[in-house]
Amino acid sequence: MLATNQSRSPVQKRGNRLPQLLDAAARRFCEQGYDAASMRQIAEDAGMKAGSMYYHFPSKSDLLIAVHEEGIRRITEAVSQVLKGDKEPWAKLQAAMAAHLTALLDGGTYAQVVIRELPREPGAARNRLIEYRDRYEAIFIDLIEALPLPPEASRRHFRLLILGALNWSQSWYRAGGDPPEEIAAQFISFLRPVKRSRK
């Protein structure tokens, strides 16, 4: 076997450090916000000098886009995984909510950046990121479409209610509190019409 690759140690000291760069950017964007995070600090976290990052990304906003892409990829993957089995519609929605919360709360920084750090100025970058998010949220459109809701119910408002509550959880969730599965179960318990217990 030809040894074309160097061994990948946890902290690469030479060679392509793009993964570390993305991780550092996600963490800084998450903790300080996009505007307050500095390219110099991100570079230092990634173990490189500030000038070096421009080999990988032509600008700070392109770095944000890359973090978004990876974050959307991860949360889409996590939610799709739990939807594979055959469950009834309410159980599927609850599972998707739990997976969304896990990716957001325990899964780390990428998903949080996706939720919180949408650029405010209109432009191509912003439009791309909105498109990513809309494609992801389409999963929930389908899940809610499948629910046996009353015919007069607005499924759009139902989705906005749920996704709003889920996404806002970033602002109050603390590690060590209720796990994501419990939060999802609680939320579902308020939304799902009562099943009368059979005696």
Add this chain to the structure above:
Amino acid sequence: MLATNQSRSPVQKRGNRLPQLLDAAARRFCEQGYDAASMRQIAEDAGMKAGSMYYHFPSKSDLLIAVHEEGIRRITEAVSQVLKGDKEPWAKLQAAMAAHLTALLDGGTYAQVVIRELPREPGAARNRLIEYRDRYEAIFIDLIEALPLPPEASRRHFRLLILGALNWSQSWYRAGGDPPEEIAAQFISFLRPVKRSRK
């Protein structure tokens, strides 16, 4: 009557321009975020030079605190107003939700800054703003306490669900869409146990 005050024209050109300064700060913090908004731009919007604002506030973060205080004052006032009458508990909650949404969505920039621009670094400033917000949210704790929910229901999660959905509405609401009252009614319709219609 002694004329100790100059007449207050809509655009004051001399004298104390602190109100314009607060308005401009709220608007910039809202539209660009705290970090991306610049003191120079805020000063220009307020019709003064950058150096002049430091007569009113010793630092940018103190300006943010002042905007928060005014925002909390306005949204608390708006919600308290609609709770004055004697209504049943669900109707009171719905009215409070509608008032919260109105302040947030149609009411302008101050309330949005309160919701979105909490400083991330720990410190006295952040703690004060959290205290303001907690005092406001206590209104909803009381409203939800009064609801006839099943004994096993977690009122805390019920509140987090509602306030999350309300606060997140900033991200999708567009002027000209459903009015806040309609949004609140829709949300309540999913949360309130079904009343069987009497035939």
Add this chain to the structure above:
DNA sequence: GTCTATAGCAAGATAGAC
């Protein structure tokens, strides 16, 4: 209470060596 002028610094980004 607002002005002018500027200190002091950190930001994003670039050029060219290695």
Add this chain to the structure above:
DNA sequence: GTCTATCTTGCTATAGAC
């Protein structure tokens, strides 16, 4: 692919005149 060195710009904040 990374480094060093640097350009340019914009920022918060201050000092002192009016």
